[in-house]
Amino acid sequence: MKELQTDVVVIGAGTAGLSAYRNAKQFTNNVLMIESGPYGTTCARVGCMPSKLLIAAAEAAHSITMAPAFGVHSSAPRINGKEVMARVKSERDRFAGFVVEAVDELPSDDKIRGYAKFLDANRIQIDDHTIITAKRFVIATGSRPSYPGVFNNFGDKLIINDDVFDWDDLPESVAVFGPGVIGLEIGQALHRLGVKVKLFGVGGAIGPLTDPVVKDYANTVFAEEFFVDTDSNVSNMMQVDNKAQLTYTDKQGAKHTEQFDYVLAATGRVPNTDKLGLENTGIELDERGVPIANAKTMQCGDSNIFIAGDASNMLPLLHEASDQGLIAGQNAGRFPDVQPGLRRAKIAAVFSDPQIAMVGESYKEITTRLGSCDCFEIGEVSFENQGRSRVMLKNKGHMRVYAEQGTGLFLGAEFISPQAEHLAHLLAWAVQNKMTVPQMLEMPYYHPVIEEGLRTALRDLNAKLKFGPDIINHCMECGPGA
Ligand SMILES: Cc1cc2nc3c(=O)[nH]c(=O)nc-3n(C[C@H](O)[C@H](O)[C@H](O)COP(=O)(O)OP(=O)(O)OC[C@H]3O[C@@H](n4cnc5c(N)ncnc54)[C@H](O)[C@@H]3O)c2cc1C
Numbered sequence: 001m002k003e004l005q006t007d008v009v010v011i012g013a014g015t016a017g018l019s020a021y022r023n024a025k026q027f028t029n030n031v032l033m034i035e036s037g038p039y040g041t042t043c044a045r046v047g048c049m050p051s052k053l054l055i056a057a058a059e060a061a062h063s064i065t066m067a068p069a070f071g072v073h074s075s076a077p078r079i080n081g082k083e084v085m086a087r088v089k090s091e092r093d094r095f096a097g098f099v100v101e102a103v104d105e106l107p108s109d110d111k112i113r114g115y116a117k118f119l120d121a122n123r124i125q126i127d128d129h130t131i132i133t134a135k136r137f138v139i140a141t142g143s144r145p146s147y148p149g150v151f152n153n154f155g156d157k158l159i160i161n162d163d164v165f166d167w168d169d170l171p172e173s174v175a176v177f178g179p180g181v182i183g184l185e186i187g188q189a190l191h192r193l194g195v196k197v198k199l200f201g202v203g204g205a206i207g208p209l210t211d212p213v214v215k216d217y218a219n220t221v222f223a224e225e226f227f228v229d230t231d232s233n234v235s236n237m238m239q240v241d242n243k244a245q246l247t248y249t250d251k252q253g254a255k256h257t258e259q260f261d262y263v264l265a266a267t268g269r270v271p272n273t274d275k276l277g278l279e280n281t282g283i284e285l286d287e288r289g290v291p292i293a294n295a296k297t298m299q300c301g302d303s304n305i306f307i308a309g310d311a312s313n314m315l316p317l318l319h320e321a322s323d324q325g326l327i328a329g330q331n332a333g334r335f336p337d338v339q340p341g342l343r344r345a346k347i348a349a350v351f352s353d354p355q356i357a358m359v360g361e362s363y364k365e366i367t368t369r370l371g372s373c374d375c376f377e378i379g380e381v382s383f384e385n386q387g388r389s390r391v392m393l394k395n396k397g398h399m400r401v402y403a404e405q406g407t408g409l410f411l412g413a414e415f416i417s418p419q420a421e422h423l424a425h426l427l428a429w430a431v432q433n434k435m436t437v438p439q440m441l442e443m444p445y446y447h448p449v450i451e452e453g454l455r456t457a458l459r460d461l462n463a464k465l466k467f468g469p470d471i472i473n474h475c476m477e478c479g480p481g482a
């Protein structure tokens with residue numbers, strides 16, 4: 001067994017780990033980074049980037065399908081699955097290649113390959129070849145898909161997101177379990193690329209939404225396009241004749257037994273903290289075995305251990321992994337001088353069509369915090385008659401915006417709409433700048449743009465806060481269809 005000593009060990013070379021490594025290095029040269037899997041990060045290899053590449057192909061196909069509604073006719077799209085997957089993989093490899101190149105440039109003595117496990121609060125063992133004694137640690141081990149054990153009945157027909165991006169061709173049929181972010185994005189993209197998709201969920205949940213009005217709208221709009229049952233009843237899961245077979249009960253109560261080429265488990269992810277030997281460190285863990293950390297410093301209790309990225313189970317998103325890695329890395333580097341870092345306004349976007357976005361406090365968080373005190377108001381807008389959205393034939397969506405009574409402080413929003421990714425940024429900037437609804441209405445709005453829909457929602461909110469007049473339907477000074 002090789003023995004090493006260092007100041008800081010970063011476990012995991014994903015987005016959070018790389019950020020932590022770089023930032024810890026600002027304070028000490030003695031930083032080691034441990035990685036058990038391939039370099040390249042989850043985001044670039046099997047996450048954000050390949051999923052958006054698949055969605056881009058689906059959007060191309062969908063725009064051809066929609067063209068006749070504009071009077072533009074061509075033959076129906078012919079989808080070549082091999083070419084679709086070839087582009088997804090070659091572009092994905094390009095993105096992941098940049099990360100691998102960056103890792104290659106790091107000093108080779110700083111990088112150790114193998115699976116790290118804590119022996120105690122100052123020692124980790126890597127596989128069966130190295131023991132490292134370190135003063136501080138950053139856990140940046142990411143997350144992995146989690147699904148009920150019964151799914152294993154599908155045998156090798158059960159897949160996770162990673163497997164989709166290994167395909168050389170598109171399959172004929174996929175049953176997707178979990179209409180959360182991954183299931184919705186990949187499920188709708190596959191459907192638009194001509195794959196027979198059935199998307200099954202539980203309890204009516206859809207995407208990350210918590211606002212019942214927006215959730216209901218999203219449920220309806222996706223179910224109009226393809227088979228989505230967010231409150232499904234599925235049984236008899238098994239593999240038969242080299243196919244995944246299951247029985248589901250439809251909304252009319254009829255039972256259907258169907259076979260699929262694959263079942264995609266998109267039923268959520270769990271932090272990779274359960275096999276790290278954390279019980280040997282003395283740090284406090286929550287009921288899921290995830291270290292309890294300070295969200296401003298990423299420090300676990302007052303220990304020498306920090307955590308970042310999906311492993312922290314705070315907000316499993318790329319920009320959060322990067323920010324948390326920065327904070328954890330700097331604090332591990334300069335420990336015991338631990339300082340709070342910048343935590344930005346919350347923002348999340350789902351790249352479905354229509355897109356879904358959440359900004360600031362969610363409906364669930366606001367109602368939990370403020371209960372039924374009537375101290376917040378909700379403004380809303382439908383995008384069905386919104387001018388720019390109708391022009392583009394993208395007029396599907398509903399937005400709800402929340403603000404505090406009395407102060408008019410903008411708190412957050414949940415919505416499904418065209419170009420939600422962009423609206424979400426405007427709103428997140430407003431949350432971070434602690435803007436009030438009247439201040440947001442003082443900002444410029446061009447015409448005709450989707451942002452005019454946001455303005456309508458804010459005007460509605462402003463009126464409900466008693467800061468402005470009631471909203472007028474078809475208001476003339478707003479511009480036609482605004
Ligand atoms: C399909 C999909 C689509 C997504 N799309 C988006 C998106 O559009 N936008 C967005 O913001 N986010 C998206 N995400 C989420 C985003 O990818 C993650 O939040 C982010 O990649 C997490 O980074 P990380 O550094 O925490 O983990 P990772 O990048 O997974 O890094 C963790 C690393 O730790 C290593 N490791 C684990 N255990 C050990 C150990 N014991 N010893 C050594 N090494 C270990 C792993 O091998 C891994 O390389 C998506 C995720 C998925 C799955």
Ligand SMILES: NC(=O)c1ccc[n+]([C@@H]2O[C@H](COP(=O)([O-])OP(=O)(O)OC[C@H]3O[C@@H](n4cnc5c(N)ncnc54)[C@H](O)[C@@H]3O)[C@@H](O)[C@H]2O)c1
Nearest residue numbers: 178179180181182183200201202205267268269316349350
């Ligand atoms: N666009 C993006 O930013 C993006 C894209 C993909 C993933 N991500 C990140 O990855 C995280 C994980 O995504 P995810 O989609 O795996 O998880 P998720 O938590 O978003 O969704 C899981 C879904 O599975 C459902 N579910 C649970 N058990 C089920 C069962 N037995 N049968 C059917 N449905 C079941 C849940 O009700 C939920 O709707 C997200 O929270 C997000 O932070 C982000």
